[in-house]
Amino acid sequence: MSITTRGRFIVFEGIDASGKSTQVNRLAEMVSAAGRKVHITAEPTTGPIGSLIRQAFSGRTPLDDRVIAALFVADRIDHLTNERDGILELLGRGIDVISDRYYLSSVAYHSSDIDMNWVVRANELSTDLLLPDLTIYLDVAPAVALRRLQSRAQQTDKFEVFERLSAAHNNYERAIELLGTRDNIQVISADGTLEEIAVEVQAVVNRSAGDVFQQAISTV
Known part of the structure; x- marks a missing residue:
C-alpha cells in the first residue's frame, strides 16, 4: 500500500483579456519551484470536441449557441475523464492542475443565450465529478478588457465584443x-500590474487552499 497525496485543482476565471493565461503560468512556475509537479490546461481543450468549439468561435463552422453550450459540457467531461491526460487521472497521481477556465465560464458566457439554471444543471455532470479546490476570478471592467483586446494584433472571436x-x-x-x-471562489481585481496581481494570487492560494491538499489518498 503506497500513499499518494492528491493533486490540487486550481481554476482561473474571468472575461477575455482579464489576464488569466499570464497568471496561470506565473502560479505554475511558483508551484513548480516549490518542488511540486504541475500541469497547465485550458478550456476549450485541444481535443476533438474543443477543436470544433474553436472552429465555431472563429466562424469556420457555424453552430447554434445552444449547440456550442452543449459541446462545452461534452468537452469538459472529456477534459476530466480521458485516460491520456484527464484532470482526474492527473490529480490522482499527485499532480497539481491549474486550468484557464472551467464550468463557471459556461455559466457566464452561455447564460446570455440560455437560461442560467439550465447551464448550471448541465454542468452538474462535471461538478459532480470534480469541484475546484480553489477558483480565482480575475475581475476586470468590460471596457478595459475590450481595450486590451483591441491592442492585440489578432483576430477576435464572437465573444470578444463589448456587448458579450x-x-x-x-x-x-x-x-x-x-x-x-x-x-x-475568490475575487481579485485585475486592474493592477501583472506583478501586483501575481502577489494577490499567491496570497489567495496560500490563504484559501493551503490546508485542503494536505490530505492523502491511499492507492494500491
Whole structure:
C-alpha cells in the first residue's frame, strides 16, 4: 500500500483579456519551484470536441449557441475523464492542475443565450465529478478588457465584443453570488500590474487552499 497525496485543482476565471493565461503560468512556475509537479490546461481543450468549439468561435463552422453550450459540457467531461491526460487521472497521481477556465465560464458566457439554471444543471455532470479546490476570478471592467483586446494584433472571436464581454461580466457576478460559497471562489481585481496581481494570487492560494491538499489518498 503506497500513499499518494492528491493533486490540487486550481481554476482561473474571468472575461477575455482579464489576464488569466499570464497568471496561470506565473502560479505554475511558483508551484513548480516549490518542488511540486504541475500541469497547465485550458478550456476549450485541444481535443476533438474543443477543436470544433474553436472552429465555431472563429466562424469556420457555424453552430447554434445552444449547440456550442452543449459541446462545452461534452468537452469538459472529456477534459476530466480521458485516460491520456484527464484532470482526474492527473490529480490522482499527485499532480497539481491549474486550468484557464472551467464550468463557471459556461455559466457566464452561455447564460446570455440560455437560461442560467439550465447551464448550471448541465454542468452538474462535471461538478459532480470534480469541484475546484480553489477558483480565482480575475475581475476586470468590460471596457478595459475590450481595450486590451483591441491592442492585440489578432483576430477576435464572437465573444470578444463589448456587448458579450459586458453580459459575461454580469453573469459572472450572478454566478459567484449563487455558487461562490459552495465552490470557494475568490475575487481579485485585475486592474493592477501583472506583478501586483501575481502577489494577490499567491496570497489567495496560500490563504484559501493551503490546508485542503494536505490530505492523502491511499492507492494500491
